[in-house]
Amino acid sequence: MPRRHARTLLITGAGGAGRTAVAAATAAAAARAGTRTLLLTYDRTAAAALDGTLPGLDVRRVDAGGAFQDALLDLQSRGGTLFALLGTTPLDPEELTPLPGAGALALLRAVRAAREGGWEQVVVDLPPVREAVELLALPGQLRRYLGRLLPPDRQAARALRPVLAQLAGVPMPTEWAYEAAARAEVQLAAVQAVIDDPGTSLAVVVEPGARGAEVLRTARTGLALYGLRPAAVVANRLLPAGGSEPFVAGLAAGQRDHLKAYAEACAVDGVPLYELPHLGRDLAPAEEALAVPYDGRGPDRTGGGEPWSVEDRLAEEGHLVWSLPLPGAGKEGLDLVRRGDELVVDAEGFRRIMPLPSALRRCTVQGAALRDGVLRVRFTPDPGLWPR
Structure with missing residues (x-):
């Protein structure tokens, strides 16, 4: 019987809008409901606070540095003969520091691995919106680069490379490069399959205000450019209407005005808008009130497949x-x-x-x-x- 893949909920939003708290609460709520759930996050504090607190909830912090080190050492090991031919000195694990973009690749690999881990629900705490859109677009972009730089249908003198390798006594660099490209293509295609899967959905967390409106607009346009759309919008930290304090009441009224604009945008896109309260106190791990009441419906790809x-x-x-x-x-x-x-x-x-x-x-x-x-x-x- 084929293994049933987990549903994946990706949560992004404005920086400081509480997306990590919402992701943690949503994962915890799924675990409390009896769903075996995994939370993936960059946040060390959230991971430490939640780890081992609930039956059925696993928490993993994405370690960009460790993932980068493992990938580079593996590459160095596979190309050892070639590097020796070039006279290069191998890198030691202690001198490796992650490069820009390593965190995105580490998260994508973690999401892919999670699909095979036996969980029923995977909740992913993504970076803020702009970085999240770029992350979701990354597999497709890298696959395009590989196809242009090392096209499989233009492997010149492919039949001669084994002979040349025997004469030289080392693997030919071109063959090594094509083999590396083939491995990368398989890995990137697997990640892209997770993003495109009907069981994968994305929610955008914003705090009602001018900045939240700009973030939501960026999310809608950026995702649509890559054939995606939010499956849900979450308005977080809503103040109660009709408060006795004039200042708080004024802030609440302003939030409600922005909330109307959010509702109109969601109606155009055909996605639900969820409202979460401002709790007015320090947050405990996995606050139940901040769980997204999202039913897991998908897909988040507009109309299924390319929308153009x-x-x-x-x-x-x-x-x-x-x-x-x-x-x-x-x-x-x-x-x-x-x-x-x-x-x-x-x-x-x-x-x-x-x-x-x-x-x-x-x-x-x-x-x-x-x-x-x-x-x-x-x-x-x-x-x-x-x-x-």
Whole structure:
């Protein structure tokens, strides 16, 4: 009988909005309900406070330094013969410090490993929104880089490499590079499968206010650029309405105004909005009141699969239209350029390079317009390439 994979709930949000507390509470609530649950977090304090406190709840802190050290030492071990040929001195474990981006890779590997660990629910405490979107886009970007730098279909003199290796007495560098690329491709594809899985969902935690509104807009646009969307929005630290203190009452009224805007955005995207209270005191580990009442429905990929569509308007208007949903995007900071058979789109500081559908590769770009959260790009057939 095939193993049933765990459901995965990714939780991101504004820095300081309480996303770690919400992730911890949500994981604890799932464990209390009898679901074997794993919480993955960078936060040392949260991991220490929760570890071993509840039956059915496992807590693991993602160790970026340790994961980076293990990966680099493994690479050094696999390429030992080549490095010796080049006259390099092996690195000692004590001199290794994690490079920028090591934490993201460590978290992605931990999420992938968690799917095979027998848990029913995995709750992942992601970094703030901008870093989280970049993290979710990372496997696809790295796979594209590998495909361009070491394309499997262009392995020159592949049949000769074993002969050359015997003559030289060492593995040929090109063969070693292709083998490393193949291993990386398998690992990245497995991580991408977790992100794309219907059992994976993402919640965005914000504190109602001007900063929260900007974070939510960034999340909506950034995720949509990569074909994703939030499955839930969580408004955290809501003050009670009608308080006796004028100052607190004013803050609560302001929060409610922002909450209305959040509700409108969620209605457009078709996702639920959950409201969590401001507890007004220091938080204990896994506060039950901060658990997201999320039912685990998925997927968080808009409409299932790539959300972009090509509309044929050749008969009526003489062009094709490629529609790319970008909710929350504004014209400022939005740019696109055709590059060969790819379209490069920049939005909200994010960039995605997308291969054009086959029909559009035989067309030229005539213009684009952003209306109602959808970027529509017009293509007209190239007479030299389009069949008569």
